[in-house]
Amino acid sequence: MSNARTNILSRLCQSSIQETPPQPSPYQGREQEKDDWDTAERVRRFTERMEAVRAEIHHASRTDWLDVLAEICKAKGLNNLLVAAETEWGSAIHAQAQRFPALKTYQQPIETWKSELFYGIDAAFTGTRGGIAETGTLILWPDAHEPRTMSLVPPIHIALLETDKLYTTFAEAMQAEGWVETGMPTNALLVSGPSKSADIEQTLAYGVHGPKELVVILV
Amino acid sequence: MTTEFRHNVTLNLAKPNVRANFRKAMDGLMSRRLDQFPDKAELERLRTQSMAIRANALSKLPELLEQLETNLTRNGIHVHWAETPDEANHIVLAILQQHNAKSLIKGKSMVSEEMGMNHFLEGHGIDCLESDLGEFIIQLAQEPPSHIVAPAIHKSRQDVAKLFNEKFPDIPYTENIDELTQAARRILRDKFYAAPVGISGVNFAVAETGTLCLVENEGNGRMSTTVPKVHIAVTGIEKVVEKLSDVPPLLSILTRSATGQPITTYFNMISSPRKPGEKDGPEEVHLVLLDNGRSNIYSDPELLATLRCIRCGACMNHCPVYTRIGGHSYGTVYPGPIGIILEPQKAGLDVHGELTQASTLCGACGEVCPVRIPIPTLINRLRYDGVRKDASTTVGTGSRRKTGEAAAWKSWAWAASHPAIYNFGAKTATRLHGLFPSNMGAWTNVRSAPQLAEQTLHERLKAMGVDHE
Amino acid sequence: MATRPDTIYFFGTCLIDLMYPQAGVSAMQLIQREGVNVIFPQAQTCCGQPAWNSGYRDEARTVARAQIALFPKPIPVVIPSGSCAGMMKVHYPELFANQPDEAQALDVAGRVYELTEFLVDVLQIELKDLGEPVKVAVHTSCSSRREMGVADKIESLLGQLSNVKRVEQIRKAECCGFGGTFAVKQPEISASIVLEKVETIRATQADRLVGQDAGCLMNIGGAMEKQGDAIPHQHIAEFLWERTGGVA
Structure with a gap:
């Protein structure tokens, strides 16, 4: 099919576009005032957006977040919780395993335990890389410790977000973290609520193919 | 002669339920979009910014495609090029055969509709399953999408309830949307679990980093691109953007224009297959770049703007014609205002040129387009290409020129450029106004016949002694 | 200016x-x-x-x-x-x-x-309303609204008339379905659009429909006349001239 490549590119190259199009200017975000959002305002906006799409927001501190998580697990009647053992947050949870439902880890490639992942896990806990206040969004860069399907397959996703990693806009997050310079991961994700659809009569229904519930613990 | 389009229009205008479904849905989509843009000035700035990003990408399209290919390849993603839907289908088939795959699961992709992928692959014994809820519904009903963003928008909950009951008799009949959605979740979960190959479209392909971006709410797109061992993305060659920093503004205006959401639930950025040590994700990722007439559209400096489209569907949501006749009337993959400029260019004016008439030129589409495609201007241009006598790059140029109509316009132009003739005609007509036919075909089906005045404005102003030079 | x-x-x-x-x-x-x-x-x-x-x-x-x-x-x-x-x-x-x-x-x-x-x-015209109280619905043509960007002008003129109460039809900014040759080339679609437009205008219970484009008025007015019991329609110029006494 290299012919197709040559043909397409040569057709495109033959068409000379005379006019230089207007150059994109750096994106300024949606509101001028956004520059002034302090942490409290970012938390307020983030919470407002997330709750508007039925995500649950819990506030916690570095000293009591495990209590908050334990409460959430209890309230939801979880039988088990998928948690990475190697991450900072995950290892803290595993260290107090007796306070939580049966803890599961994602030790092996998906192929070896797909059935349990799909049909046997009640909830997964993950950290986040950051958040976006403007849209109420979690930024995830899944990796070997917290694979992509953790935030996708189990019916409940519990995510921990540190408020000092809450950016105002997506553009700002990308720039501040130097995504281009760092290089993009296998998969970068923005998650802004539980899975939903409005495909029937434009009526919102939650929990289509991804998690039915998204729980965010803000630390 | 009744054309296929006219036939479809008659058929669909006579379906009060479908018309009511469209009206209600379009009203909802319009008002939700409006709510997302409380600040008009910000909207216009963002439209200009988004237009500039897309225009910039198109101005460097060949280089950016090569850069995209280089970076994707470096990241471990296989890049394929196809000039025609048939070529693209064969590429996909070959990948499936390599893996001995007999089935696949699909996220929403309009380019796959353009390819007729399901039909082609099913002919080769491959089971294709749509996993987007709307696409799943219309696949069950064996219908094409009626809207590019909300493919089952023409169906009511009762329609969906009946359809599910007929196809899945084990599931109790329900008209409850949550219950219908949960039924689809259960059915499709097993399919995600088992599918060897996942297909998706692409919303933006970032040349700078070699990243494929997908926008969705349901999670089926993530499932299709994460769980199967092989992921094949199909997209048009125009979907490339230059920089990663181009993505946030486009994403923002796309979701707000399309469904009135500040952002969709998921924004999925894929830059490589599963890396060593990673525990999930496809082991192989492919991108199929489809031309299908795009490089020809690219050759005209005016029509090129067609390729800026980011497929938000706002033009159809705001179109008085689309709202009345629905997506199926067009008989093409892309309906509505973007469809009536894109499809005649892809297939030729000789094939779909009639669609350029499916507009009142009210301008609502151009007004809401997030990348400022001057859709009404391009409709006018394609009407011209359809009847012009000289050459243009548009396929089927001149094919819509009919001798009788051309002669009528010529006579009209002669009369209207000779004031004496025009005035004589106008005066004569007004003198005969009582004899003017009260039955004027289609016009008088729903309207009274136009009443000619007893005296023309020319005559009255002349009689009043108004200066004439 | x-x-x-x-x-x-x-x-x-x-x-x-x-x-x-x-x-x-x-x-x-x-x-x-x-x-x-x-x-x-x-x-x-x-x-x-x-x-x-x-x-x-x-x-x-x-x-x-x-x-x-x-x-x-x-x-x-x-x-x-x-x-x-x-x-x-x-x-x-x-x-x-x-x-x-x-x-x-x-x-x-x-x-x-x-x-x-x-x-x-x-002209920065100043109008003095001499007419009886009247409820008016306005239809602004798509070309006035989007091509010329002057949709606010007819509203501001009518706003000067103290006895004119403006009533607003839903989906006011939507096309009436005329579209010049469109009404002839796609008569069924055009008819379906104008009939909905008539319905929304009738729902306002306006005494009169005014507009600034004869094509739209002929289309909407013609459809109302065909149904009977039409709301009278008038071009804005004629309406303004009548309301303001017709003399200096």
């Missing part, structure tokens, strides 16, 4: 010429009452839009060329129609691009005003 001219050209449009001459006369009288002299070149016919929108550009240009020759003086060209004004202001530059008379077309295009725009922005 242009300075107040002594004299203007008036382009009446072919629809007003044949169907609604009273609107043309009223428009001219409104302008004259403001102390502005009006020239109506008798050789004017049509702006050429029907052919332009049908793709027959050469024919449209032939007709347009005959019009641009009629407005040589550097004074405004006022048109009681957003659609025809849009043709001259927006599309003449496209139609005459790279033609020998491009400069002349651009010159005329640059002087074009839609009537309500001219009354509000240039």
